[in-house]
Amino acid sequence: MSKRRGSGPESERGEQAIVRMHELAALLRHHDDLYYNEAEPEITDAEYDALRREFEALERAHPEVELPDSPTRRVGADVRDRTAQKAEHRVPMLSLDSLTNAEEVREFAIRARKGLDLEEGGERDLVWSLEPKYDGVSANLLYEDGSFVLGLSRGDGRIGEVSTANYARVKGVLAKLRGKKLPRRIEVRGEILLSRSRFRELQEEQEKSDQQVFRNARNAVAGALKRVDPSGLEDFGMEFIAWGVGAYDGGNDTATYFDLLDRLTEFGFTRTDLLEEGRGTDAILDYHDRLEATRDEYAFEMDGIVAKLADMAQQRMLGRTARAPKWALAYKFAPRQAWTRVENILVQVGRTGAITPVAVLEPVDLAGVTVRRASLHNFGLLHERDVRPRDRVLVERAGDVIPEVVRVDLEARPEDSAPFDAPTHCPECREPVHGEGPVLYCSNIDCPAQIRERVIHLAGRRALDIDRLGEKYVDQLFAAGLLASVEDVFELDRHREQLLDLERWGAKSVQSLLDEIDRAKEPELARFLYALGIRHVGEKTSQDLAAHFGSFASIRDADREALLEVEGIGEVVATEISAFFASERNRAFLERLDAAGVRVRDAERKQLAEDAPLVGRTFVFTGGLESMTRDEARERVEVLGAKTVTGVSTKVTDVVVGAGSGSKRAKAEKLGLTILEEDAFLQLLEAMKS
Numbered sequence: 249m250s251k252r253r254g255s256g257p258e259s260e261r262g263e264q265a266i267v268r269m270h271e272l273a274a275l276l277r278h279h280d281d282l283y284y285n286e287a288e289p290e291i292t293d294a295e296y297d298a299l300r301r302e303f304e305a306l307e308r309a310h311p312e313v314e315l316p317d318s319p320t321r322r323v324g325a326d327v328r329d330r331t332a333q334k335a336e337h338r339v340p341m342l343s344l345d346s347l348t349n350a351e352e353v354r355e356f357a358i359r360a361r362k363g364l365d366l367e368e369g370g371e372r373d374l375v376w377s378l379e380p381k382y383d384g385v386s387a388n389l390l391y392e393d394g395s396f397v398l399g400l401s402r403g404d405g406r407i408g409e410v411s412t413a414n415y416a417r418v419k420g421v422l423a424k425l426r427g428k429k430l431p432r433r434i435e436v437r438g439e440i441l442l443s444r445s446r447f448r449e450l451q452e453e454q455e456k457s458d459q460q461v462f463r464n465a466r467n468a469v470a471g472a473l474k475r476v477d478p479s480g481l482e483d484f485g486m487e488f489i490a491w492g493v494g495a496y497d498g499g500n501d502t503a504t505y506f507d508l509l510d511r512l513t514e515f516g517f518t519r520t521d522l523l524e525e526g527r528g529t530d531a532i533l534d535y536h537d538r539l540e541a542t543r544d545e546y547a548f549e550m551d552g553i554v555a556k557l558a559d560m561a562q563q564r565m566l567g568r569t570a571r572a573p574k575w576a577l578a579y580k581f582a583p584r585q586a587w588t589r590v591e592n593i594l595v596q597v598g599r600t601g602a603i604t605p606v607a608v609l610e611p612v613d614l615a616g617v618t619v620r621r622a623s624l625h626n627f628g629l630l631h632e633r634d635v636r637p638r639d640r641v642l643v644e645r646a647g648d649v650i651p652e653v654v655r656v657d658l659e660a661r662p663e664d665s666a667p668f669d670a671p672t673h674c675p676e677c678r679e680p681v682h683g684e685g686p687v688l689y690c691s692n693i694d695c696p697a698q699i700r701e702r703v704i705h706l707a708g709r710r711a712l713d714i715d716r717l718g719e720k721y722v723d724q725l726f727a728a729g730l731l732a733s734v735e736d737v738f739e740l741d742r743h744r745e746q747l748l749d750l751e752r753w754g755a756k757s758v759q760s761l762l763d764e765i766d767r768a769k770e771p772e773l774a775r776f777l778y779a780l781g782i783r784h785v786g787e788k789t790s791q792d793l794a795a796h797f798g799s800f801a802s803i804r805d806a807d808r809e810a811l812l813e814v815e816g817i818g819e820v821v822a823t824e825i826s827a828f829f830a831s832e833r834n835r836a837f838l839e840r841l842d843a844a845g846v847r848v849r850d851a852e853r854k855q856l857a858e859d860a861p862l863v864g865r866t867f868v869f870t871g872g873l874e875s876m877t878r879d880e881a882r883e884r885v886e887v888l889g890a891k892t893v894t895g896v897s898t899k900v901t902d903v904v905v906g907a908g909s910g911s912k913r914a915k916a917e918k919l920g921l922t923i924l925e926e927d928a929f930l931q932l933l934e935a936m937k938s
């Protein structure tokens with residue numbers, strides 16, 4: 249596969265390729281000119297795209313050839329631009345001054361204070377709205393007489409691309425505004441996002457099928473929004489969170505940014521539930537630090553915070569520069585991208601037999617976490633990104649997702665480097681591999697690598713949560729012969745003596761391992777299903793199955809039709825589940841678990857009786873609860889038949905307030921809704937039990 253230089257037929261082919269590259273570059277330039285400047289294209293988009301793809305392939309194959317005016321480097325010659333319709337924002341979509349340290353924030357606040365003609369030290373009294381800087385794709389939604397008429401991407405801030413049909417399929421992008429007094433015209437702006445959990449699900453799906461793998465939630469959103477055919481986009485799971493307005497007829501009477509967000513909420517939009525009010529620069533810094541420390545706990549990825557002067561009159565007084573308002577700032581979190589070097593590429597066998605390449609990296613710090621490995625997902629992607637040993641690469645860590653190689657620095661590539669070849673045999677058991685699109689599989693069910701991964705998966709935090717069965721210990725137990733199959737986990741108590749003999753294990757740690765395993769013998773249904781590691785059955789699907797069927801036996805015995813009735817389960821997943829439970833081997837495996845005393849707990853079924861106690865009530869949770877997370881709290885009332893929403897409105901019946909609840913509480917009081925403090929909420933749940 250390696251490229252040689254010199255004379256002979258190979259270098260001749262190289263020369264031909266270079267001639268063709270020049271030819272293509274000229275052709276593409278010619279067609280770009282016709283398209284952009286003359287608005288009279290001679291060829292179809294498909295023909296253009298074919299030329300462009302041919303050029304890109306040659307450019308990848310010949311990174312040593314640098315054309316001064318490569319079509320891939322020119323802006324405005326992007327394939328998608330050729331088909332996208334454009335339109336002007338009624339009011340430009342500005343950017344934000346992006347600050348990276350506390351000093352810059354202090355200076356920004358002082359500039360604002362001076363701009364407002366306040367006395368020295370007056371920045372201590374400035375009131376800021378504080379919210380996350382969500383890492384999504386911004387969108388501008390134009391409503392006329394309450395109806396959604398135009399969706400525009402940010403574009404260059406002045407002109408955006410029309411994406412109305414795609415945006416209309418995003419949760420939270422309203423077809424019609426709610427309420428009676430609607431503005432003649434309003435541009436609602438915000439971020440289109442994909443939650444971490446939904447992103448993980450999509451990634452799981454993609455890795456197993458012949459699809460492109462998204463690098464992070466933001467890229468996934470950007471990709472989905474560019475789809476030419478928007479049908480089915482509603483299932484992608486994107487959500488819109490509003491953070492401002494552009495043109496707004498009659499919007500002048502809103503006194504503060506908080507009022508504005510209240511107004512948007514009344515129209516039916518969702519805003520961040522992390523909104524806070526803060527006085528003085530220290531409040532901005534404090535909010536930033538708190539959010540940065542907890543950023544991975546929230547549903548959506550964020551890359552910093554945004555502080556806006558709350559007072560609209562002050563906003564108007566300060567105005568803007570050419571590109572950004574002088575009344576708002578973004579204070580970024582520490583970056584999670586860095587350049588490092590690929591030391592090696594390893595081939596790993598996963599629990600489903602999927603064989604994946606992994607880049608071993610020179611360790612690099614990404615916002616406090618040392619990253620040593622990055623996922624390359626599959627061989628299709630490895631070849632597409634053409635990552636090679638010794639390459640200098642840009643890696644990114646998004647939340648708790650596995651770090652990824654984003655880009656290769658081709659200029660720094662060693663002369664003698666060669667592409668990494670896909671294996672023909674399983675690196676572990678030496679059986680030949682099978683290909684499914686870009687994904688390779690080892691189909692030997694007894695492959696020791698697969699068993700190891702299945703044990704690690706079973707013991708994982710999201711599965712049976714057996715803390716002491718992390719990778720290191722699993723390897724040790726395998727080496728000692730105490731584990732040879734997944735079911736052996738549940739029979740480790742027979743080997744207490746051997747465990748005690750192992751290095752690093754003492755009476756206490758052995759006991760706590762065995763205790764953990766004992767506890768894992770009575771797993772929750774959803775966790776147990778997930779722990780089984782059935783292909784395509786991730787956490788969400790496991791939860792859906794558990795909520796639908798309620799018991800393990802009924803899932804095991806369900807036929808395809810019954811499985812297809814579960815919301816979100818399609819043909820592919822149903823087939824995998826049926827196949828899993830039909831397999832003799834898996835039946836035997838489950839019988840052994842049964843014999844070892846594993847008893848799966850039944851789950852609460854979600855199909856609610858009409859008379860569920862909270863049917864007809866709608867809850868909002870605001871602020872932090874001490875006894876449970878907000879997600880748990882939502883789950884608790886939903887099981888009892890209630891609906892949950894995030895915004896306070898007259899449709900809401902109960903507002904549960906925890907620590908730090910601000911504007912929502914005030915609004916609920918204004919609307920005269922039932923307000924429940926944490927104690928009262930717990931009492932309510934308690935009362936529902938009887």
Ligand code: IVH
Pocket residue numbers: 342343344379380381382383384385386402438439491492554573576578
């Ligand atoms: S306000 C005039 N608020 O960050 C105010 N932007 O460079 C303009 N973003 O393009 C933006 N979260 O896509 C604002 N809470 C937030 C935001 C936010 C994310 C994005 C937005 C904008 C970029 C600013």
